Amino acid sequence: MSKVRVAGFSVSMDGFGAGLEQSLKDPMGKGAMPLHQWLLKTNFFRKMFGQDDGTIGVDNEFAVKSQENLGAWILGRNMFGPVRGPWLDESWKGWWGDNPPYHVPVFVLTHHARKPIVMQGGTTFYFVTDGIESALKKAKEAAKDKDVRIGGGVSTVRQYLKAGLIDELHLAYSAVFLGHGENLLNGIDFPALGFKLAERVATEEATHIVLKKQ
Protein backbone atom coordinates (compact mmCIF):
# COMPACT_ATOMS: atom_id res chain seq x y z
CA MET A 1 0.00 0.00 0.00
CA SER A 2 1.14 3.50 -0.76
CA LYS A 3 2.78 5.24 2.19
CA VAL A 4 3.79 8.77 3.07
CA ARG A 5 7.38 8.57 4.24
CA VAL A 6 10.23 10.59 5.62
CA ALA A 7 13.47 8.73 4.97
CA GLY A 8 17.19 9.26 5.24
CA PHE A 9 16.50 12.32 7.35
CA SER A 10 19.60 13.33 9.30
CA VAL A 11 19.33 14.88 12.75
CA SER A 12 21.89 15.93 15.32
CA MET A 13 21.94 14.42 18.80
CA ASP A 14 20.25 17.61 19.99
CA GLY A 15 17.46 17.28 17.45
CA PHE A 16 18.43 19.70 14.71
CA GLY A 17 17.84 18.83 11.07
CA ALA A 18 19.48 21.92 9.61
CA GLY A 19 21.62 24.84 10.63
CA LEU A 20 20.73 28.50 10.46
CA GLU A 21 21.38 30.95 7.62
CA GLN A 22 20.75 28.67 4.68
CA SER A 23 22.30 30.13 1.53
CA LEU A 24 23.72 29.24 -1.84
CA LYS A 25 26.99 28.52 -0.05
CA ASP A 26 25.41 26.59 2.84
CA PRO A 27 22.40 24.71 1.45
CA MET A 28 21.88 22.91 4.79
CA GLY A 29 22.50 26.01 6.88
CA LYS A 30 25.68 26.77 8.77
CA GLY A 31 27.60 23.88 10.28
CA ALA A 32 25.08 21.22 9.27
CA MET A 33 27.08 19.32 6.66
CA PRO A 34 28.51 16.78 9.21
CA LEU A 35 24.93 15.64 9.86
CA HIS A 36 25.02 13.89 6.51
CA GLN A 37 28.38 12.16 6.88
CA TRP A 38 26.71 8.73 7.17
CA LEU A 39 25.10 9.27 3.75
CA LEU A 40 27.95 10.98 1.92
CA LYS A 41 30.18 7.94 2.43
CA THR A 42 27.74 5.41 0.99
CA ASN A 43 27.94 3.66 -2.34
CA PHE A 44 24.36 4.86 -2.92
CA PHE A 45 25.42 8.49 -2.70
CA ARG A 46 28.68 8.09 -4.58
CA LYS A 47 26.83 6.45 -7.48
CA MET A 48 24.83 9.63 -7.99
CA PHE A 49 28.09 11.23 -8.96
CA GLY A 50 29.14 8.42 -11.23
CA GLN A 51 31.47 6.78 -8.71
CA ASP A 52 31.12 3.12 -7.75
CA ASP A 53 33.02 3.25 -4.49
CA GLY A 54 31.62 4.08 -1.04
CA THR A 55 30.41 1.94 1.85
CA ILE A 56 27.94 -0.89 1.35
CA GLY A 57 26.95 -1.70 4.95
CA VAL A 58 23.93 -0.72 7.03
CA ASP A 59 24.21 3.00 6.24
CA ASN A 60 24.09 2.21 2.54
CA GLU A 61 21.12 -0.14 3.02
CA PHE A 62 19.15 2.65 4.69
CA ALA A 63 20.15 5.03 1.91
CA VAL A 64 19.01 2.58 -0.77
CA LYS A 65 15.71 1.92 1.05
CA SER A 66 15.07 5.66 1.35
CA GLN A 67 14.82 5.84 -2.42
CA GLU A 68 12.88 2.64 -3.11
CA ASN A 69 9.32 2.52 -4.40
CA LEU A 70 8.93 6.29 -4.61
CA GLY A 71 6.27 7.73 -6.91
CA ALA A 72 6.50 11.39 -5.89
CA TRP A 73 8.30 13.79 -3.57
CA ILE A 74 7.22 16.84 -1.61
CA LEU A 75 9.78 19.54 -0.78
CA GLY A 76 9.52 22.78 1.12
CA ARG A 77 10.42 25.89 -0.78
CA ASN A 78 13.70 26.27 1.13
CA MET A 79 14.78 22.76 0.24
CA PHE A 80 14.21 23.62 -3.40
CA GLY A 81 16.45 26.63 -3.19
CA PRO A 82 17.78 29.70 -1.40
CA VAL A 83 15.46 32.14 -3.24
CA ARG A 84 12.92 33.78 -0.89
CA GLY A 85 9.74 35.69 -1.69
CA PRO A 86 8.40 35.98 -5.25
CA TRP A 87 10.32 34.23 -8.04
CA LEU A 88 12.23 37.05 -9.70
CA ASP A 89 12.77 34.99 -12.86
CA GLU A 90 12.69 31.38 -14.00
CA SER A 91 16.41 30.79 -13.66
CA TRP A 92 16.51 28.82 -10.38
CA LYS A 93 15.80 25.15 -11.06
CA GLY A 94 16.87 23.54 -7.80
CA TRP A 95 20.24 22.65 -6.29
CA TRP A 96 20.71 19.55 -8.37
CA GLY A 97 21.60 20.51 -11.95
CA ASP A 98 19.81 19.43 -15.14
CA ASN A 99 19.15 15.83 -14.04
CA PRO A 100 18.01 15.93 -10.38
CA PRO A 101 18.14 12.72 -8.30
CA TYR A 102 14.33 12.40 -8.07
CA HIS A 103 13.24 10.97 -11.45
CA VAL A 104 9.57 11.37 -10.50
CA PRO A 105 7.21 14.33 -9.99
CA VAL A 106 8.32 16.65 -7.19
CA PHE A 107 5.81 19.00 -5.54
CA VAL A 108 7.35 22.15 -4.10
CA LEU A 109 5.42 24.05 -1.41
CA THR A 110 5.47 27.79 -2.02
CA HIS A 111 3.36 30.89 -1.62
CA HIS A 112 4.35 32.06 -5.08
CA ALA A 113 2.94 30.41 -8.20
CA ARG A 114 5.27 29.25 -10.91
CA LYS A 115 4.95 27.05 -14.00
CA PRO A 116 6.12 23.43 -13.76
CA ILE A 117 9.72 22.76 -14.77
CA VAL A 118 10.42 19.60 -16.73
CA MET A 119 13.94 18.42 -15.98
CA GLN A 120 15.99 15.58 -17.46
CA GLY A 121 15.64 12.03 -16.15
CA GLY A 122 11.93 12.08 -15.25
CA THR A 123 11.90 14.83 -12.64
CA THR A 124 9.26 17.54 -13.00
CA PHE A 125 8.99 20.27 -10.38
CA TYR A 126 5.41 21.37 -9.69
CA PHE A 127 4.76 24.41 -7.51
CA VAL A 128 1.84 24.14 -5.10
CA THR A 129 0.44 27.31 -3.55
CA ASP A 130 -2.65 26.01 -1.76
CA GLY A 131 -1.15 24.18 1.20
CA ILE A 132 0.28 20.91 2.42
CA GLU A 133 -2.90 18.86 2.08
CA SER A 134 -3.35 19.89 -1.51
CA ALA A 135 0.29 19.07 -2.25
CA LEU A 136 -0.13 15.63 -0.68
CA LYS A 137 -3.29 14.96 -2.69
CA LYS A 138 -1.47 15.85 -5.92
CA ALA A 139 1.59 13.81 -4.91
CA LYS A 140 -0.53 10.75 -4.10
CA GLU A 141 -2.29 10.96 -7.44
CA ALA A 142 1.04 11.21 -9.21
CA ALA A 143 2.57 8.39 -7.17
CA LYS A 144 -0.32 5.97 -7.82
CA ASP A 145 0.46 2.85 -5.74
CA LYS A 146 3.99 3.97 -4.90
CA ASP A 147 5.10 5.96 -1.86
CA VAL A 148 5.25 9.70 -1.41
CA ARG A 149 8.43 10.92 0.22
CA ILE A 150 8.38 14.09 2.26
CA GLY A 151 11.90 15.25 1.53
CA GLY A 152 12.12 18.18 3.92
CA GLY A 153 13.23 20.55 5.17
CA VAL A 154 12.56 20.51 8.87
CA SER A 155 9.58 22.87 8.75
CA THR A 156 7.88 20.84 6.03
CA VAL A 157 8.34 17.56 7.91
CA ARG A 158 7.00 19.15 11.10
CA GLN A 159 3.93 20.48 9.33
CA TYR A 160 3.08 17.07 7.88
CA LEU A 161 3.78 15.35 11.20
CA LYS A 162 1.53 17.68 13.15
CA ALA A 163 -1.22 17.25 10.57
CA GLY A 164 -1.01 13.48 11.14
CA LEU A 165 -0.20 12.83 7.48
CA ILE A 166 3.03 10.84 7.77
CA ASP A 167 3.02 7.03 8.05
CA GLU A 168 6.70 6.29 8.55
CA LEU A 169 9.95 8.07 9.39
CA HIS A 170 13.55 7.00 9.16
CA LEU A 171 15.79 9.32 11.14
CA ALA A 172 19.59 9.06 11.15
CA TYR A 173 21.08 10.52 14.34
CA SER A 174 24.61 11.69 13.64
CA ALA A 175 27.24 12.20 16.32
CA VAL A 176 26.98 15.96 16.11
CA PHE A 177 25.61 18.68 18.39
CA LEU A 178 24.56 21.78 16.49
CA GLY A 179 23.31 23.73 19.50
CA HIS A 180 20.99 25.83 17.37
CA GLY A 181 19.32 25.66 14.00
CA GLU A 182 16.06 24.10 12.85
CA ASN A 183 14.90 21.65 15.48
CA LEU A 184 12.91 18.70 14.20
CA LEU A 185 11.84 17.29 17.56
CA ASN A 186 10.77 20.26 19.71
CA GLY A 187 7.16 19.81 20.68
CA ILE A 188 6.71 16.74 18.46
CA ASP A 189 5.15 13.96 20.56
CA PHE A 190 5.68 10.83 18.47
CA PRO A 191 3.80 8.46 20.82
CA ALA A 192 0.81 10.81 20.95
CA LEU A 193 0.88 11.00 17.13
CA GLY A 194 0.55 7.22 17.04
CA PHE A 195 4.12 6.27 16.17
CA LYS A 196 5.90 3.24 17.54
CA LEU A 197 9.59 2.43 17.33
CA ALA A 198 9.91 -0.19 14.61
CA GLU A 199 13.67 -0.43 14.23
CA ARG A 200 16.90 0.86 15.73
CA VAL A 201 20.30 0.04 14.27
CA ALA A 202 23.47 1.86 15.22
CA THR A 203 26.52 2.09 12.98
CA GLU A 204 29.84 3.89 13.31
CA GLU A 205 28.28 6.92 11.64
CA ALA A 206 24.69 7.10 12.84
CA THR A 207 21.96 5.68 15.01
CA HIS A 208 19.17 4.76 12.60
CA ILE A 209 15.65 4.96 13.97
CA VAL A 210 12.49 3.89 12.15
CA LEU A 211 9.14 5.03 13.52
CA LYS A 212 5.91 3.64 12.11
CA LYS A 213 2.32 4.54 12.68
CA GLN A 214 0.22 1.68 13.99
Next chain:
Amino acid sequence: MSKVRVAGFSVSMDGFGAGLEQSLKDPMGKGAMPLHQWLLKTNFFRKMFGQDDGTIGVDNEFAVKSQENLGAWILGRNMFGPVRGPWLDESWKGWWGDNPPYHVPVFVLTHHARKPIVMQGGTTFYFVTDGIESALKKAKEAAKDKDVRIGGGVSTVRQYLKAGLIDELHLAYSAVFLGHGENLLNGIDFPALGFKLAERVATEEATHIVLKKQ
Protein backbone atom coordinates in the same frame (compact mmCIF):
# COMPACT_ATOMS: atom_id res chain seq x y z
CA MET B 1 42.34 17.16 38.44
CA SER B 2 38.95 17.22 40.08
CA LYS B 3 36.08 17.45 37.58
CA VAL B 4 32.39 18.21 37.76
CA ARG B 5 30.67 15.43 35.84
CA VAL B 6 27.33 14.20 34.66
CA ALA B 7 27.58 10.49 33.94
CA GLY B 8 25.35 7.56 33.10
CA PHE B 9 22.59 10.02 32.32
CA SER B 10 19.88 8.38 30.23
CA VAL B 11 17.93 10.37 27.65
CA SER B 12 15.32 9.43 25.10
CA MET B 13 15.87 9.99 21.37
CA ASP B 14 13.64 13.05 21.73
CA GLY B 15 15.74 14.47 24.54
CA PHE B 16 13.79 13.63 27.66
CA GLY B 17 15.58 12.57 30.82
CA ALA B 18 12.47 11.84 32.86
CA GLY B 19 8.74 11.45 32.44
CA LEU B 20 6.02 13.54 34.01
CA GLU B 21 4.20 12.92 37.30
CA GLN B 22 7.08 11.62 39.35
CA SER B 23 5.76 9.77 42.39
CA LEU B 24 6.58 7.06 44.90
CA LYS B 25 5.35 4.57 42.31
CA ASP B 26 7.12 6.20 39.36
CA PRO B 27 10.43 7.62 40.64
CA MET B 28 11.50 8.50 37.08
CA GLY B 29 8.09 9.84 36.08
CA LYS B 30 5.60 8.02 33.92
CA GLY B 31 6.90 5.80 31.16
CA ALA B 32 10.55 6.64 31.72
CA MET B 33 11.83 3.32 33.06
CA PRO B 34 12.82 1.98 29.58
CA LEU B 35 15.32 4.86 29.36
CA HIS B 36 17.49 2.98 31.82
CA GLN B 37 17.36 -0.45 30.20
CA TRP B 38 21.03 -0.19 29.12
CA LEU B 39 22.02 0.23 32.78
CA LEU B 40 19.63 -2.20 34.44
CA LYS B 41 21.11 -5.10 32.47
CA THR B 42 24.71 -4.43 33.45
CA ASN B 43 26.84 -6.39 35.88
CA PHE B 44 27.57 -3.04 37.58
CA PHE B 45 23.90 -2.49 38.36
CA ARG B 46 23.14 -6.11 39.25
CA LYS B 47 26.01 -6.11 41.75
CA MET B 48 24.28 -3.35 43.71
CA PHE B 49 21.61 -5.90 44.45
CA GLY B 50 24.03 -8.63 45.39
CA GLN B 51 23.88 -10.41 42.02
CA ASP B 52 26.98 -11.16 40.00
CA ASP B 53 25.31 -11.63 36.63
CA GLY B 54 24.51 -8.96 34.05
CA THR B 55 26.31 -7.76 30.94
CA ILE B 56 30.00 -6.85 30.96
CA GLY B 57 30.38 -5.08 27.60
CA VAL B 58 30.48 -1.42 26.66
CA ASP B 59 27.31 -0.51 28.58
CA ASN B 60 28.84 -1.97 31.72
CA GLU B 61 32.12 -0.12 31.13
CA PHE B 62 30.26 3.19 30.95
CA ALA B 63 28.32 2.28 34.11
CA VAL B 64 31.54 1.45 35.98
CA LYS B 65 33.24 4.64 34.78
CA SER B 66 30.26 6.72 35.88
CA GLN B 67 31.01 5.72 39.46
CA GLU B 68 34.81 5.96 39.43
CA ASN B 69 36.80 8.55 41.33
CA LEU B 70 33.77 10.25 42.88
CA GLY B 71 34.22 12.29 46.03
CA ALA B 72 30.76 13.82 46.30
CA TRP B 73 27.37 13.96 44.58
CA ILE B 74 24.82 16.72 44.04
CA LEU B 75 21.16 15.80 43.64
CA GLY B 76 18.06 17.89 43.04
CA ARG B 77 15.36 17.66 45.63
CA ASN B 78 13.13 15.60 43.31
CA MET B 79 15.83 13.06 42.72
CA PHE B 80 16.14 12.64 46.45
CA GLY B 81 12.44 11.90 46.81
CA PRO B 82 8.82 12.53 45.90
CA VAL B 83 8.17 14.82 48.91
CA ARG B 84 7.43 18.43 47.85
CA GLY B 85 7.41 21.62 49.93
CA PRO B 86 8.52 21.67 53.59
CA TRP B 87 9.73 18.41 55.11
CA LEU B 88 6.75 17.27 57.19
CA ASP B 89 8.91 14.94 59.27
CA GLU B 90 12.33 13.26 59.12
CA SER B 91 11.04 9.94 57.82
CA TRP B 92 12.03 10.23 54.11
CA LYS B 93 15.67 9.24 53.67
CA GLY B 94 15.87 8.80 49.90
CA TRP B 95 14.79 6.09 47.49
CA TRP B 96 17.71 3.80 48.25
CA GLY B 97 17.21 2.16 51.65
CA ASP B 98 19.61 2.24 54.61
CA ASN B 99 22.78 1.82 52.54
CA PRO B 100 22.48 4.08 49.47
CA PRO B 101 24.75 3.48 46.46
CA TYR B 102 26.74 6.72 46.94
CA HIS B 103 29.18 5.96 49.80
CA VAL B 104 30.32 9.61 49.84
CA PRO B 105 28.75 12.93 50.88
CA VAL B 106 25.64 13.79 48.85
CA PHE B 107 24.44 17.41 48.65
CA VAL B 108 20.71 17.77 48.09
CA LEU B 109 19.39 21.06 46.65
CA THR B 110 16.25 22.20 48.45
CA HIS B 111 14.46 25.33 49.58
CA HIS B 112 13.72 23.74 52.95
CA ALA B 113 16.43 23.29 55.56
CA ARG B 114 16.96 19.91 57.15
CA LYS B 115 19.64 18.32 59.32
CA PRO B 116 22.17 16.01 57.63
CA ILE B 117 21.29 12.32 57.56
CA VAL B 118 24.11 9.86 58.13
CA MET B 119 23.36 6.62 56.31
CA GLN B 120 25.17 3.29 56.28
CA GLY B 121 28.13 2.70 53.97
CA GLY B 122 29.60 6.20 53.95
CA THR B 123 26.70 8.18 52.48
CA THR B 124 25.65 11.35 54.28
CA PHE B 125 22.87 13.51 52.87
CA TYR B 126 23.43 17.25 53.36
CA PHE B 127 20.65 19.69 52.52
CA VAL B 128 21.73 22.91 50.83
CA THR B 129 19.31 25.83 50.76
CA ASP B 130 21.48 28.63 49.36
CA GLY B 131 21.72 27.65 45.71
CA ILE B 132 23.65 25.59 43.19
CA GLU B 133 26.96 27.42 43.47
CA SER B 134 27.02 26.98 47.23
CA ALA B 135 26.21 23.31 46.85
CA LEU B 136 29.04 22.90 44.35
CA LYS B 137 31.48 24.69 46.64
CA LYS B 138 30.57 22.36 49.51
CA ALA B 139 30.72 19.31 47.26
CA LYS B 140 34.16 20.24 45.92
CA GLU B 141 35.49 20.71 49.45
CA ALA B 142 34.10 17.32 50.44
CA ALA B 143 35.41 15.63 47.28
CA LYS B 144 38.96 17.01 47.70
CA ASP B 145 40.87 15.87 44.58
CA LYS B 146 38.12 13.53 43.43
CA ASP B 147 35.25 14.35 41.07
CA VAL B 148 31.85 15.79 41.88
CA ARG B 149 28.99 14.05 40.11
CA ILE B 150 25.85 15.98 39.31
CA GLY B 151 23.39 13.12 39.62
CA GLY B 152 20.28 14.85 38.38
CA GLY B 153 17.45 15.20 37.78
CA VAL B 154 17.01 17.02 34.53
CA SER B 155 16.37 20.44 36.06
CA THR B 156 19.48 20.24 38.24
CA VAL B 157 21.70 19.24 35.31
CA ARG B 158 20.27 22.07 33.20
CA GLN B 159 20.91 24.61 35.93
CA TYR B 160 24.55 23.56 36.29
CA LEU B 161 25.01 23.44 32.51
CA LYS B 162 23.62 26.93 31.98
CA ALA B 163 25.80 28.26 34.80
CA GLY B 164 28.84 26.85 32.97
CA LEU B 165 29.80 24.66 35.92
CA ILE B 166 29.97 21.22 34.29
CA ASP B 167 33.20 19.90 32.76
CA GLU B 168 32.05 16.61 31.27
CA LEU B 169 28.84 14.76 30.41
CA HIS B 170 28.16 11.18 29.50
CA LEU B 171 24.70 10.78 27.99
CA ALA B 172 23.17 7.41 27.10
CA TYR B 173 20.57 7.76 24.35
CA SER B 174 18.08 4.93 24.64
CA ALA B 175 15.85 3.74 21.79
CA VAL B 176 12.78 5.31 23.32
CA PHE B 177 10.59 8.28 22.42
CA LEU B 178 8.79 9.74 25.43
CA GLY B 179 7.04 12.58 23.58
CA HIS B 180 6.75 14.64 26.74
CA GLY B 181 8.38 14.89 30.13
CA GLU B 182 11.46 16.72 31.34
CA ASN B 183 13.56 17.68 28.36
CA LEU B 184 17.29 17.85 28.95
CA LEU B 185 18.29 19.37 25.62
CA ASN B 186 15.79 22.13 24.87
CA GLY B 187 17.63 25.41 24.60
CA ILE B 188 20.94 23.89 25.69
CA ASP B 189 23.61 24.89 23.17
CA PHE B 190 26.52 22.54 23.91
CA PRO B 191 28.92 24.04 21.34
CA ALA B 192 28.25 27.56 22.67
CA LEU B 193 28.85 26.28 26.22
CA GLY B 194 32.28 25.11 25.10
CA PHE B 195 31.66 21.38 24.82
CA LYS B 196 33.16 19.17 22.16
CA LEU B 197 32.19 15.61 21.30
CA ALA B 198 34.89 13.42 22.86
CA GLU B 199 33.45 9.95 22.32
CA ARG B 200 30.52 8.18 20.69
CA VAL B 201 29.97 4.44 21.04
CA ALA B 202 26.74 2.72 20.12
CA THR B 203 25.61 -0.58 21.61
CA GLU B 204 22.45 -2.65 21.22
CA GLU B 205 20.92 -0.72 24.09
CA ALA B 206 22.16 2.83 23.82
CA THR B 207 24.19 5.40 21.92
CA HIS B 208 26.76 6.64 24.40
CA ILE B 209 27.92 10.21 23.97
CA VAL B 210 30.70 11.91 25.93
CA LEU B 211 30.96 15.69 25.78
CA LYS B 212 33.94 17.48 27.28
CA LYS B 213 34.69 21.11 27.83
CA GLN B 214 37.85 22.29 26.12
